[in-house]
Amino acid sequence: KKTRNPSAPRESGVFMRLLKRLIINLIALIGLIAIAIVVGYVYVRKTYNIDLFNTVSQLKTLSKEVDQKELCMFPIKDSDYSDAKTEIDKSIVDFVTYEEGTGYNGYTVNLSKSDLTLNKFMMISSQQLGALAQIILHQQTGGKISVSEKEVAIKILELEIYQVQDDGSADLNIILELDLTPLFDNAKKFPFNFLKKYAPKKLYISSTVTIQKGETTFSYSVLHKDITINNLKSSDTADFFNTLDFVFKIGSAEDLNLLIGNTVANALIGNEANPGFAYTLKQYGAKDFSFATLAATNFFIVRK
Numbered sequence: 001k002k003t004r005n006p007s008a009p010r011e012s013g014v015f016m017r018l019l020k021r022l023i024i025n026l027i028a029l030i031g032l033i034a035i036a037i038v039v040g041y042v043y044v045r046k047t048y049n050i051d052l053f054n055t056v057s058q059l060k061t062l063s064k065e066v067d068q069k070e071l072c073m074f075p076i077k078d079s080d081y082s083d084a085k086t087e088i089d090k091s092i093v094d095f096v097t098y099e100e101g102t103g104y105n106g107y108t109v110n111l112s113k114s115d116l117t118l119n120k121f122m123m124i125s126s127q128q129l130g131a132l133a134q135i136i137l138h139q140q141t142g143g144k145i146s147v148s149e150k151e152v153a154i155k156i157l158e159l160e161i162y163q164v165q166d167d168g169s170a171d172l173n174i175i176l177e178l179d180l181t182p183l184f185d186n187a188k189k190f191p192f193n194f195l196k197k198y199a200p201k202k203l204y205i206s207s208t209v210t211i212q213k214g215e216t217t218f219s220y221s222v223l224h225k226d227i228t229i230n231n232l233k234s235s236d237t238a239d240f241f242n243t244l245d246f247v248f249k250i251g252s253a254e255d256l257n258l259l260i261g262n263t264v265a266n267a268l269i270g271n272e273a274n275p276g277f278a279y280t281l282k283q284y285g286a287k288d289f290s291f292a293t294l295a296a297t298n299f300f301i302v303r304k
Contacts, residue, residue, distance in 0.1 A: 062230050062240075066204050072158040072175055076130045081107050084128035084135075091122040091302070092284060096135070104138035107131075111139070111280050118284035123292075123299040129268065130159030130174075136267040136277060145263055148250040150182040156264075157204075161291055161298035167213050168290030170298065171225060174207045174264055183248050203229050209261030211269075217288040218279050222265050227257040268300070278302050 068075070085096040085107065095116055100106045109132070110116070124132065134156045137143055144151040155177040163171040181201045210223040228237045241253035250256065269289055270276020278289040287303045 062200050062203075062232065064231060066230050068157065068204070071204055071206075074127060074160065075158050076127060076134065076156065078105070080127045080131040081105055081135070084124065084131045087124060087128055088122060088132075091120050091304075092116050092118045092281070095281075096132075104135045104143075107135045109136050109139060109277060111136075111275060111277075116284055118281055118286055118304055121304045122302045123294070124301075125297065125299055126159055126161045129161065129300045130156055132277065133159060133174075133264050133267050137263065140267060141263070145259060147180075147256070147259075148183060148248045152182055153179040154260075159264075161300065163210075164291045164293045164298055165213075168292065168301075169211060169213045170291035171208060171210050172261070172264065174205075174209075174260060176205055176207065176260065178203045178205050183250070200230070205229050205256075205260070207257050207260040209257060209265075211261075211265055211291070213290065218269065218271065218282065220265065220269055220289075222258060222261040224254045224257050224261070227253050227260075 081104075082098075085098060088096050093116070095110050097103075097108050097110065098106050099108070102108055134143075137154070137156070142151075143155065144153050146152075156174060157177060158173075158175040160173045161170050162173065179202055206226075206228045208226040210225055212221045212223055214220050226234055228234055229240070232240060238253045241250070241256065244250050245252060251259075265276075266274050267276050268278065270279035272279070278286065281302055285304055290301045290303065292299055292301050
């Protein structure tokens with residue numbers, strides 16, 4: 001005959017009370033964590049104008065591999081360098097020179113005084129202009145720009161002239177590769193180490209600026225129009241650069257866009273303080289530069 005254990009109900013009741021208390025404490029802990037996350041999010045949002053949830057989403061998007069074939073419809077090819085030299089030689093022979101092992105892919109632009117002669121105006125297509133910009137950037141800066149007091153390498157993948165205006169102004173869309181590795185050197189503390197772990201070190205930037213013709217010859221201004229990185233939209237790009245600016249003090253997305261635009265414009269046009277391609281031709285008889293559309297094709301023009 002089985003005997004009843006009088007302590008069983010008591011033990012069962014104790015267990016249920018402990019389980020209930022454990023569940024309540026667990027819920028309370030989760031609630032505290034949730035409150036801490038919300039408070040932290042609101043604090044960072046209000047203090048630094050950084051949306052942490054957006055940043056995580058942006059890093060996830062940036063981590064996806066970029067298909068350069070989809071990014072660039074008309075990428076700069078090796079033949080564009082030789083085509084640019086051939087076209088420029090029609091107007092001024094040996095202003096662009098080729099010697100294997102020198103310059104960029106063997107090409108150098110003569111930006112110093114010499115006894116060359118400008119025979120006629122020149123018309124340079126978008127692809128040729130992109131190749132020319134890459135040659136001069138490599139020649140002038142070693143293919144680098146200064147970001148947050150760090151020299152970072154850039155490489156122009158594509159340059160497209162569009163929205164040509166009657167006054168000779170136009171928009172330039174410059175797609176380039178930007179190596180952010182130097183910014184992450186010695187990144188050990190939060191949030192540097194967090195970005196170092198998840199942010200891609202190589203960004204693909206689509207920079208769009210307006211080259212606005214000035215009232216005097218060879219004068220111009222560079223205006224911000226749009227900038228995107230990798231697969232991010234314009235708004236997400238601006239937001240992500242706000243985060244990068246907080247961490248690295250690199251400025252806004254618009255600041256970077258103007259830096260890229262001015263760097264390329266100074267290389268292709270230039271001024272008295274920083275002679276670029278077109279301005280250097282002034283000493284050989286060039287009267288001005290402009291953009292023009294002929295037979296549905298956009299060109300960079302240097303007039304004689």
